[in-house]
Amino acid sequence: MFVRHLLSAAAGAALLLSGAASAAPNALKSVELYAIDCGRLDLPNADAFSDDGAYKGMAKKMVVPCYLIRHPKGDLVWDTGLPTSKQMLTDQLKQLGLAPADVEYLSLSHGHFDHIGSAGLFAGATWIVDPDEKASLFNEAARKSPQFAAYASLENAKAKLIEAPTFDVFGDKSVVIYQAPGHTPGHTVLLVRTKGAGNVLLTGDLWHVAESRAAKRVPRFNFNRAQTLQSYELAEKLAAETKAKVIRQHVPEDFDALPKFPMPLK
Ligand SMILES: [Zn+2]
Structure with a gap:
């Protein structure tokens, strides 16, 4: 929202005189984290989400969230939901006076279809990406996939x-x-330190199902099982060291316990 802030600052001489129109893109003094609903998934059979057969024939509901992190130096969007979420996401950001073009940074926990759906809205942002994930998103097979169009513009x-x-x-x-690789070649997790809500660890797709965390279950479709288990350890260690609240991003009970947008976590 850099441009808009400058415009509003230029309109108000008092702002300029008080020095409030610094290089800060928004007027925040601390970090705020917002959970945004970017769709739902209803799975009649969650078998794919554990390679030991634990979920065979079991129906599971999943939430597909996006997250907005507002920092005095800029806004970061973390994950962009299902391909059907563009309007949902845009409408919700609007409640904070934000357009996708105002967002300075984009990062995706990984490149699966339910995380990249609205990524193209943020082609003007700086994309923070693991090089292995970027390579897998732009290899020949990925370019032929029906999902490619959703994020193709990130290449530039x-x-x-x-x-x-x-x-x-x-x-x-x-x-x-x-x-935190393993689910995909360049999967990542995000630690946010807020004043109001303490430390929060957004765990991407480490655990799609609530009980997968304690049972250390690995989806059948993960890229690398050993790396996945190492990433579980890393996340547990990080959460313990920072006393972070762990959010399993697809788990409805974790999402539903968070303040509803446009309220930040407190
Ligand atoms: Zn995934």
Whole structure:
């Protein structure tokens, strides 16, 4: 929202005189995290979500969330929901006076269809992406998939590559992306340190089903089983060390316990 802020600042001389029109893209003083509904999935048979057969024949409901992180230095969207979520997401952002073009940073826990659905809305943002995930999203097979159009425009977006185990988005350790591969080659999780809601760990698709976390169940379709188990350990260690609230992103009970948009987590 950089441009809009400048415009409003230019309209108000008092703002300029008070120094409020600094380089900060929004007027926030602390980090805020918002959960956004970006669709639902109704699975008649969740068998694919555990390679030990634990969910064979079991129906499961999943929520498909997007997250908005507002930091004094800019806004980050984390995951962009189902392909059908574009209008939902746009309408919800509007409640905060935000258009997709106002968002400075985009990052996706990974490139599956229910995380990249509205990614194309943020082609003007800086895309923070693991290089292995980026490669898998733009290989020959991916280019032929029906989902490709949803994120194709990211190929030309400004990008920052997550080349180390951690990526500190704003340089103050308040919003940090961690490599957590296994579900996909470059799957990541996000730790957000808020004042009001404490530390929150958004775990992407480490665990699609509530009981998968304690039972350490691995989906049949994961890219690498051993890496997945290592990423479970990393997430548990990180959550314990930072006393973070762990959010299993697809689990309805985790999502439904959060404040409804446009309220931030508190
Ligand atoms: Zn996934």
